[in-house]
Amino acid sequence: MVLILGIVVIGTTSVVALGSVALDGTERQSTLDRAEQSMAQFDSRAAQVALGEERSTRLSFGHSSGTYRVVDDAGTITITHVNHDGGSDADGNSVDDGPGDDDEDVYSGTLGAVVYENGDTEIAYQGGGVWRHRGDSTRMLSPPEFHYEGSTLTLPVVQVSGDESASGAPTAVVSKSGQTKGMYPNASTHYEDDSSKPTYSNPASDGQMIVTVESEYYRGWAEYFDSRTEGSVVDVDHANRTVTAELITLGKQGGFEIPTDNNPFEVRGLEPSMQSGEGLERLSFTVRPKDDHTNKFASLDWSLTAQNGDRRIEMNLGGLGNGKCGTGEHADLTVYYSDDGGATYQGWVAENAYEVTCDANGYAKIEVDLVGTGAPTAEYQSISGKLAAYNPGQGGGSLAGSTTFDHFDGDTGTTYSTGSTESVDVLVRHYLNHFAPTFHLESADGNNGNSVNEGESSGDDIQYTGDDVITYLHVSENGIEVRFE
Structure with a gap:
């Protein structure tokens, strides 16, 4: 008990x-x-x-x-x-x-x-x-x-x-x-x-x-x-x-400063889209020759570039002989893009894309419209020896057999191969979308820095809509x- x-x-x-x-x-x-x-x-x-x-207001919290x-x-x-x-x-x-x-x-x-x-x-x-x-x-x-x-x-x-x-x-x-x-x-x-x-x-x-x-x-x-x-x-x-x-x-809209080695230009908050009125809408600039060649471009070989990891793009001006303004000389535009560090690339060439003109003082200039109504048409092809920064002929790499633009809103799903043509406006917008929302544009002068005077050149207009940004x-x-x- x-x-x-x-x-x-x-x-x-x-x-x-x-x-x-x-x-x-x-x-x-x-x-x-x-x-x-x-x-x-x-x-x-x-x-x-x-x-x-x-x-004012009152509120009882209860016991x-x-x-x-x-x-x-x-x-x-x-x-x-x-x-x-x-x-x-x-x-x-x-x-x-x-x-x-x-x-x-x-x-x-x-x-x-x-x-x-x-x-x-x-x-x-x-x-x-x-x-x-x-x-x-x-x-x-x-x-x-x-x-x-x-x-x-x-x-x-x-x-x-x-x-x-x-x-x-x-x-x-x-x-x-x-x-x-x-x-x-x-x-x-x-x-x-x-x-x-x-x-x-x-x-x-x-x-x-x-x-x-x-x-x-x-x-x-x-x-x-x-x-x-x-x-x-x-x-x-x-x-x-x-x-x-x-x-x-x-990022900055309108006129901008041409980038140099020590002062790249930042594109910030770009919305990656190919829809009308969205994404990159304008990209134009004017380049001028070195001071000792004010009326012509000597051996023009100059590029805008961007890189992010294995992705790289180069937009090169070259192909001039004499390059003297007022003689009907035109520069070629070459567009290069790689997403695997250069092992393969997509290449485009627009021959005689932009004329060398004279300003009021008789100085040479080239007005370049990459995104806009003045952009030329380019052909898909091998571009060995046509670049200032990422030259496939020097660094290896082979042209991709084909590429399809189906990555972004507004892409048409078009497949391109050797001999295909497309507006540079479409190409540059599409490729730069891969670097969005924020990246740096830099410059490269393949002629030992002797073909373009960045300080005298000017960014005429850049316009783009933003994504994940505070406006x-x-x-x-x-x-x-x-x-x-």
């Missing part, structure tokens, strides 16, 4: 103890679930005040064993326009001055937070989003007020102010604090606080937009940037609790004050 009674007592005690722990855990989880729902409702109501027409507090210095957000003018010299020409050049914080401010805390778990409202945080883990429960769709970033920064705390069954009172401030665009603010510089205006171009969030909930912000936006998380700094997302802006940036500051009753 004593043994049986002992077993019963031990069993009963164990059931009560384990059951109590289980009940406590269940009750705590239920409390946290209710807190999540309450904070989601708070998120919705706060947005009506911060971003809507309401001046809870945890505590609520307002932390007005919790977290910061900074938006930096990196290299905002693409770099420029005294004459306004684009140059790359290296990291840190012309970087400007177009917005920087605190976020603040409303935090519910129960044991080692926090549920927080910050930046217009709700986050659940425990230890080294943060999970996004609802997204922040950060909208990146197509080429537009809309970022209404919600700033929380207040310093109160409460427990039990508090009621939160949310009031608008101040007027909404338009931070970008802003016609009254100039870059570098210099009236000679451009204002904060759309469309945003050149450089990149870098969004940096410092927060206890930075892992949740990283999850959002990585999965919900087209930007890429470029850095997560655990030591400083920051996440940085880079959002590229569309329009809308940033506003919206304050709310939170107190408890």
